[in-house]
Amino acid sequence: MSAPLFDKEYLKKLEYLELIARRLVFGRQQALRASVKKGASIEFKDFREYTPGDDPRTVDWSVYARLGNLVVKLFRQEEELDLWVLLDCSGSMNFGEPLKFDHARRIAGALAYIGMANMDSASVTPFAADLRPGRERARGRGRIFGLLDFLSGLSAEGETNLTAVARSFVARVRRPGLVVILSDFYGLQNAQRAIDQLRFFKHELFVIQVAAPWEFDPPIRGELRLVDTETRAHDDLTVTDGMLKRYRAAFEKLGADLRTYSLKYSIGHALARTAVPFDEFLVGVLQRGGLVA
Amino acid sequence: MNLLAPWALWFGLVGAAVIALYLLKIKRQRQTVPSLEFWQALAGQVRARSLFQRLKRWVSLFLWLLIVTCLMLALGNPVLTLGKVKPRSIVVILDNSASMQTLEDAAQGITRLKQAVAALDEMLARRPVDDEWMLIDAARQARVLVSWTRDRRSVRDAARSVQPHLGSADLSAARELAADLLADKPEPTIVVLSDGAAGQVDLLAAKDSTLVHWAIGKADDNLGIALLRVRPHRQQAVHYAQIRVVNACSNEVSSQIVFELDGSTTAVEPFTIAGRGTWEKTVPVNRPQGGVLRAYIDRPDALAADNEAFAILEPLRPARVRLVCSPREAFFFEQALLAMEPLVDPEASHTLTLEEYERAGNAGEPADLTIFNNSAPKNLPASGAFIFVNAWPADLPARITGILEHPTISIARRDHPLTQYLSMNVATVTRAAEVLLTERATILADSNTGSPLIFLVQQPDRMSLCLAFDVLETDLPFRNAFPVLLRNAVVHLVSQQQAWVRDQYAIGEPIESLRSLPAGLEQVAAGRLEKNQQVRETTLDVRNGAFRYDDTAAAGPLRFRIGEETAYAAVTLNDENESRIAPTGARAAEDAERQLALSGRLFSTVPWVALATIAAALIGLEWLTYHFRWTE
Numbered sequence: 009m010s011a012p013l014f015d016k017e018y019l020k021k022l023e024y025l026e027l028i029a030r031r032l033v034f035g036r037q038q039a040l041r042a043s044v045k046k047g048a049s050i051e052f053k054d055f056r057e058y059t060p061g062d063d064p065r066t067v068d069w070s071v072y073a074r075l076g077n078l079v080v081k082l083f084r085q086e087e088e089l090d091l092w093v094l095l096d097c098s099g100s101m102n103f104g105e106p107l108k109f110d111h112a113r114r115i116a117g118a119l120a121y122i123g124m125a126n127m128d129s130a131s132v133t134p135f136a137a138d139l140r141p142g143r144e145r146a147r148g149r150g151r152i153f154g155l156l157d158f159l160s161g162l163s164a165e166g167e168t169n170l171t172a173v174a175r176s177f178v179a180r181v182r183r184p185g186l187v188v189i190l191s192d193f194y195g196l197q198n199a200q201r202a203i204d205q206l207r208f209f210k211h212e213l214f215v216i217q218v219a220a221p222w223e224f225d226p227p228i229r230g231e232l233r234l235v236d237t238e239t240r241a242h243d244d245l246t247v248t249d250g251m252l253k254r255y256r257a258a259f260e261k262l263g264a265d266l267r268t269y270s271l272k273y274s275i276g277h278a279l280a281r282t283a284v285p286f287d288e289f290l291v292g293v294l295q296r297g298g299l300v301a
Numbered sequence: 302m303n304l305l306a307p308w309a310l311w312f313g314l315v316g317a318a319v320i321a322l323y324l325l326k327i328k329r330q331r332q333t334v335p336s337l338e339f340w341q342a343l344a345g346q347v348r349a350r351s352l353f354q355r356l357k358r359w360v361s362l363f364l365w366l367l368i369v370t371c372l373m374l375a376l377g378n379p380v381l382t383l384g385k386v387k388p389r390s391i392v393v394i395l396d397n398s399a400s401m402q403t404l405e406d407a408a409q410g411i412t413r414l415k416q417a418v419a420a421l422d423e424m425l426a427r428r429p430v431d432d433e434w435m436l437i438d439a440a441r442q443a444r445v446l447v448s449w450t451r452d453r454r455s456v457r458d459a460a461r462s463v464q465p466h467l468g469s470a471d472l473s474a475a476r477e478l479a480a481d482l483l484a485d486k487p488e489p490t491i492v493v494l495s496d497g498a499a500g501q502v503d504l505l506a507a508k509d510s511t512l513v514h515w516a517i518g519k520a521d522d523n524l525g526i527a528l529l530r531v532r533p534h535r536q537q538a539v540h541y542a543q544i545r546v547v548n549a550c551s552n553e554v555s556s557q558i559v560f561e562l563d564g565s566t567t568a569v570e571p572f573t574i575a576g577r578g579t580w581e582k583t584v585p586v587n588r589p590q591g592g593v594l595r596a597y598i599d600r601p602d603a604l605a606a607d608n609e610a611f612a613i614l615e616p617l618r619p620a621r622v623r624l625v626c627s628p629r630e631a632f633f634f635e636q637a638l639l640a641m642e643p644l645v646d647p648e649a650s651h652t653l654t655l656e657e658y659e660r661a662g663n664a665g666e667p668a669d670l671t672i673f674n675n676s677a678p679k680n681l682p683a684s685g686a687f688i689f690v691n692a693w694p695a696d697l698p699a700r701i702t703g704i705l706e707h708p709t710i711s712i713a714r715r716d717h718p719l720t721q722y723l724s725m726n727v728a729t730v731t732r733a734a735e736v737l738l739t740e741r742a743t744i745l746a747d748s749n750t751g752s753p754l755i756f757l758v759q760q761p762d763r764m765s766l767c768l769a770f771d772v773l774e775t776d777l778p779f780r781n782a783f784p785v786l787l788r789n790a791v792v793h794l795v796s797q798q799q800a801w802v803r804d805q806y807a808i809g810e811p812i813e814s815l816r817s818l819p820a821g822l823e824q825v826a827a828g829r830l831e832k833n834q835q836v837r838e839t840t841l842d843v844r845n846g847a848f849r850y851d852d853t854a855a856a857g858p859l860r861f862r863i864g865e866e867t868a869y870a871a872v873t874l875n876d877e878n879e880s881r882i883a884p885t886g887a888r889a890a891e892d893a894e895r896q897l898a899l900s901g902r903l904f905s906t907v908p909w910v911a912l913a914t915i916a917a918a919l920i921g922l923e924w925l926t927y928h929f930r931w932t933e
Contacts, residue, residue: 100335108335194336223335233329236337243337244329245344254343 013110014117014156021287022121022152029122029294054082090131090145090185091123092211094173095162096218097134099238100192102164104220106282109164112190112218114286117152117159119188125149132159135173136166139180167238168195174202184210190280193217193266200269207273214276216293217266221283223259226252309377316369323362364923368916375912379900388431390449390486391897392479393421393456396495396502396517397440397463398470399606399808399879403496405520407603413518417494418460420515424492425453426907427899435482439495440466441809443475445482467606467855468808469876472498476505476512483511492897497885499878515893518884523549524556524574524598525607525880529873531586531594531804533617535644535792538589540614544596545581548574549604549882556600560584562614563592564834577883591616593830593858593869607880611858611871613804619646620795623668625658630674633778637787644791669795675771684762684816686794688787691734691771697758698740699767705733708748710755718793719757719766720745723785728777730754733770755786762816764794801868802861808872810853812861817846819864826862829855830869836860 058067058078066080093116101109116132123130124146132155133142143158170191177187187206193199193215206213228247235242245251263279270277278293280286334340401413425434434456436447446459476491483489489511495502496518506512528545548554555573559566572580586594597609622645624634631652638645651666655676658665670686677692693699710725710733725746735752738744746755758765777783801814818825825848828838838860841848850859853872861868874880900908 103333103335192335194339220335226334228332231329232332234337234340235331235333237333237335239337241337242331243341243344245340251343255340258339258343 013113013160018114018117022118025118025287025290025294026122026125026149028291029126052081052083055079056082090129090181090183091119092177092181092185092187093119093123093130093132094177094187094189094191095132095134095142095159096136096168096189096191097140097162097164097166098136098168098191099165099236100168100194101218103237104222104282106220107164108192108218108220108282109162111280111282111286112216113159113162115216115218115280115290116188116190117156118286118290120146120155121149121152123186124151124155130155133177134162135168135170136164137169138172139176165238168198170195170199170202171205174205178205178209178211181211182209184212186214187211188214188216190216190218192219192223193262196262196265196269199266203269203273203275207275213273214278215266215270216278216280217263218280218282219259219263221281224281225256228252307377309373309375312369312373312376316366316373319365319369320362323365361923361926364919364926368919368923371912371916371919375909375916377909379908379912387488388429388433389488389490390433390435390483391428391490391492392435392437392483393424393460394437394439394443394472394475394479394491394493394495395421395446395460395463396470396472396493396498397438397466398472398495398498399467399874399876400496400498400604400882401470401517402465402467402606403518403520403523403604403882405518405603412465413496414463414465417515417517418463420494420517421460422457423907424515424897424899425457426909427894428897433486435479436460437475437479438463439470439472439475441468441471441807443471443478445478449482464854466809468810468874469879470498472501472505476509480509480511490897492893496882499881500885501878503885513893513896516884518882520603521550521883523602523604523607523880523882524554524600525549525604525877525882526558526596526598526610526875527579527607527877527880528581528875529594529596529610529612530875531612531614533615533796535617535619535796536641536788538617538643540586540588540594540617541583542586542594542596542612543581543583544570544610545579545877546572546574546598547579547877547880548577549880551576551883553578554600556598558596558598560586561595561597562586562588564595564832577881579877586614588614589617591869593871595858604880604882606856607874607876609856610873610875611805611856612873613858613869613871615796615800615804615869619643619649620669620791621646621649621667622791623650623658623666623671624652624674625655625671625676626652626674627654627676628652630773633772633783634672634674634787637784638791640784641788641791644788670791681763681765685764687763687765688790688794689765689767691768693765693767697765697767698738698742699753699756699758699769700737700739701734701769702737703735705735705748705750705752707731708733708750708752708754710746710748713744713747713753717743717745717757719786719789721785721789723782723789725782728780728782729775730770731774736767736769766790766794801863801866802870804870805875806853806870806872807876808853808856808874810872812850812853812859812870814847814863818843818848820846822864827852828860830858830860838862 055068056079058080062080068079068081071077071079095112095116101112120130120132129145129147131142131144134140143155146155203213230247232247233242233244267277280289395417397414401417403413405411405413405416433449433451434453435445435449436456436459438444438446447456450456472493472495479491491509491512492515493502493512494515494517497503497516502514506514525547526544527547528543530543531540533540544558546558553573553575557569557571560568568584570582570584574580591614594612594614595609622638624631626634635652638650639647659678672688673692674690675692677689677694679694681694681696708730710728710730712720712723712725714720733748733754738753738756743757744753745757747753754769756767758767772778802812803815806812823843825841825843826838827841827850828836830836841850856873859870859872
């Protein structure tokens with residue numbers, strides 16, 4: 009019988025991470041974040057010419073008195089920060105030792121806990137070919153147990169279609185938030201299209217590539233029948249030293265391309281190796297910053 | 302191509318097994334991967350790279366089939382020849398003479414004998430397995446080392462165990478022996494592994510069409526002592542050493558020869574010899590008391606065995622002559638003997654009548670030569686040297702059958718030491734006995750009717766020179782011929798009679814006593830005289846009044862202690878044919894190979910070795926392709 013995914017040790021690490029997150033990230037930026045949107049609040053932001061339909065209460069009469077133009081005052085809108093953790097639950101995540109999926113779930117649970125403790129809401133949404141039902145907009149750290157139960161009940165299977173997932177996500181979630189995508193990002197072209205879509209809808213993005221040691225240096229050679237974990241399709245291949253060399257280069261390139269793309273568009277990026285404990289990984293991420301911009 | 306071991310074809314079954322293994326579908330190990338497309342993209346590059354990638358597996362099968370084929374053929378010991386090879390009966394004569402000890406590669410120490418053994422190895426490897434083989438070692442005597450056999454290993458082992466012989470070889474006797482042994486054999490072949498023995502093998506090959514000469518050797522840089530002979534000049538109380546040096550190579554060579562007497566250098570003779578030429582000289586050696594003479598050439602060359610030679614200088618002692626004659630007939634003999642001093646010791650020589658001689662018997666004074674003139678004892682003494690004039694004992698194998706009146710005397714043997722400087726053409730003989738020889742004797746002079754007038758009877762321990770006429774009935778006493786004949790007789794008969802052994806022996810020749818040893822003598826001490834004049838003696842048993850010494854494999858002086866007396870003999874090469882080491886024989890080794898229908902070579906080696914090497918190389922290549930398959 010395998011060890012439980014979220015044990016007491018995990019919960020202790022969550023508290024520790026939450027403290028670190030509070031000190032490193034939220035201590036500087038406070039829980040409430042200033043929205044880029046303009047709206048009703050007491051903090052003045054700008055003027056705009058009056059157009060019919062504007063609330064007459066917002067007209068700046070003193071300007072009208074001096075200049076004779078109707079302008080309305082704009083105020084910075086204060087809004088909640090939503091954390092969305094998109095968790096890849098496709099079959100490809102069900103691979104490696106320890107399983108990439110387990111590692112990703114631990115990271116997702118931790119991120120959600122930090123979000124619930126320091127932000128307004130945290131959501132965990134699993135996906136594979138499309139979005140799957142998740143736990144959305146959980147507030148308060150007391151909801152963590154329900155969330156962990158939810159994560160424990162997830163299974164990794166099926167194919168990935170990140171483009172479809174992004175399309176569904178932006179259709180459902182209109183208000184921009186911080187979107188953390190936990191995936192292995194095979195098929196980077198599709199992933200990039202999906203991220204572009206999310207960017208277009210003003211979501212702040214953070215991508216976490218989950219990879220197992222096997223994927224960096226597969227200990228295989230010879231006449232093999234390779235079976236796909238998602239589709240169960242197979243192919244007979246002769247794996248040579250040369251092919252392994254090319255594989256390692258290609259896998260490195262996959263990560264490098266994702267990192268380059270992320271840097272180009274100011275997207276947070278991190279590589280989560282399953283060999284590194286999730287808490288060490290998260291501490292590193294929090295220390296580097298970028299998770300919460 | 303014939304397979305000497307056709308059972309190896311069964312090894313072909315391994316090839317069938319290899320094919321079966323390659324045709325069986327490989328059970329691939331299943332390996333789950335996160336994204337098959339990722340791997341397929343990589344594999345697509347490999348698949349598209351070249352057709353060879355897909356053919357590798359079949360290349361491997363092809364290589365393995367080639368490996369199995371090569372191993373099968375190698376095990377089969379193939380013989381590459383045109384047409385069918387008939388099994389033969391082959392006698393191999395291994396020339397084991399001194400010239401075969403020539404160093405062909407001084408650095409590696411490879412002699413011609415070793416090359417001959419290697420040639421035999423090659424012959425054994427490249428002839429069909431059905432051949433019958435015999436090996437003859439042609440040293441001083443031809444000796445069968447391995448009798449008829451098909452076991453090549455025993456032939457090979459026997460050839461390798463042959464001990465080098467530093468003397469002459471009797472190849473003619475070896476060929477005769479081989480021909481006798483091949484008399485009733487099918488496809489008879491005699492193979493002589495030799496450097497040609499200065500043309501002797503060519504002469505043998507000209508007489509015998511079944512003889513194949515496999516020429517061995519190339520070196521020709523050699524100066525050799527072809528002859529060292531010492532003759533005493535008793536009159537001058539000096540020895541003369543005759544030496545002959547030959548140059549085997551085609552270039553003119555200068556060097557020097559050193560003479561040592563009992564270990565001390567006595568003379569150095571420089572010389573220059575033209576290519577293939579000979580240098581000869583006679584030098585006096587003034588050592589009347591005798592000694593061991595060693596001559597050596599002060600120059601290293603390909604053959605060391607003939608760079609030194611030995612000879613014995615016998616002590617020059619005046620002869621003691623006993624004249625048995627009536628006093629009134631003794632005058633001419635006594636005058637002639639007195640004139641021979643120092644050949645004859647006048648103090649120890651004496652004249653007596655036949656009665657006095659017979660009365661004294663064995664108690665009489667010893668003599669080296671006894672002359673009986675017109676009187677003879679009843680029986681021939683047991684040993685000694687004798688001159689019988691006009692009468693001899695009845696037990697001498699010469700019977701008087703009549704009287705010859707006024708025979709014309711003429712010399713029959715000019716080359717004999719007894720007739721040296723002798724001229725009898727104008728001598729007058731009034732009367733002579735007509736003699737019939739009943740046993741073999743050397744006729745030195747005969748009459749016009751063919752009757753022997755002067756003859757020498759050589760018997761064990763006895764030498765008898767007989768004159769079939771009364772000297773006083775000829776004019777010989779007034780001619781030089783008479784003292785010359787007496788002198789020759791003293792020199793030759795005394796020197797021959799005095800020796801227990803000859804002064805020189807060939808290498809490998811057994812030494813036996815020339816005359817009966819004294820009664821009661823049971824052992825003789827013999828040993829080699831070392832450079833420091835020390836002798837390590839061995840004891841020889843005396844059997845039937847004689848001894849035999851066999852340790853003559855190396856050149857050098859030997860000493861024999863026979864009772865109170867000491868005798869010396871020299872073992873030496875003294876063979877010009879051995880010194881002329883330049884290989885002879887027009888037929889090259891390739892011709893011999895063709896005559897013997899040897900299997901062709903594959904990559905300059907015997908086929909099975911080449912095939913085994915190819916198989917090993919193919920295994921390496923297959924491993925590389927296998928490795929490359931996983932590491933490309």
